[in-house]
């Protein structure tokens with residue numbers, strides 16, 4: 001699986017993902033992925049079949065309209081409440097509603113299937129009309145768990161998800177807990193609230209919860225311990241939506257202490273998620289930087 005991060009911060013988020021069988025999706029469109037017509041991806045981007053939108057905030061949707069005006073085939077999955085908000089700002093969205101699949105927030109956990117994958121929506125608490133995380137499970141065995149702009153999350157929702165073969169995790173790590181908040185900043189207070197954003201520590205906690213769930217789910221299938229370790233070693237973990245202010249401090253953190261193969265997605269970063277970490281918990285594979 002190939003992952004390109006066009007940007008991963010409050011300036012804009014957009015991820016382009018290509019599976020090993022050349023299925024192409026985009027998650028969030030807060031950046032203009034079609035800006036560079038000379039890009040080797042340009043023609044393929046015009047043929048992406050599916051777009052997932054986490055929530056309506058502009059850093060996740062600013063370029064959705066332009067993208068759909070150029071790519072005439074993609075269908076978009078979004079929370080109903082987020083879609084309504086987009087429609088209230090620009091009637092173009094309502095006029096083009098046939099291109100959207102929406103799920104109301106109260107139906108979080110619903111599974112949407114098509115010929116390429118099945119996807120489960122996950123309710124994420126954030127100061128938006130709605131916010132969905134997604135577990136996208138391709139039929140060829142590849143998959144992604146995507147959660148961003150997460151102030152808090154009800155872990156009970158994961159109960160019905162099968163993480164036995166989970167391969168790629170993209171989870172927000174927005175700020176460094178160790179940085180003192182700026183005094184009287186409403187923005188920082190919101191950021192750190194239950195409807196704001198995940199800190200580094202919170203994302204680590206969620207990741208370790210997911211690790212344990214992978215182990216439990218695999219055990220329930222009677223998979224042997226050695227194979228379970230292989231599964232964990234072959235996981236790809238990306239920290240996303242890191243604020244520019246905290247990028248360097250998070251990057252300099254000794255993430256090996258927590259997990260040794262976490263990568264922090266950055267603007268223009270291209271990642272090969274097929275890399276298989278061999279036998280050791282101590283090896284870190286750094287991201288491949290885009291030219």
Ligand SMILES: [Zn+2]
Pocket residue numbers: 055057126128149
């Ligand atoms: Zn947001």
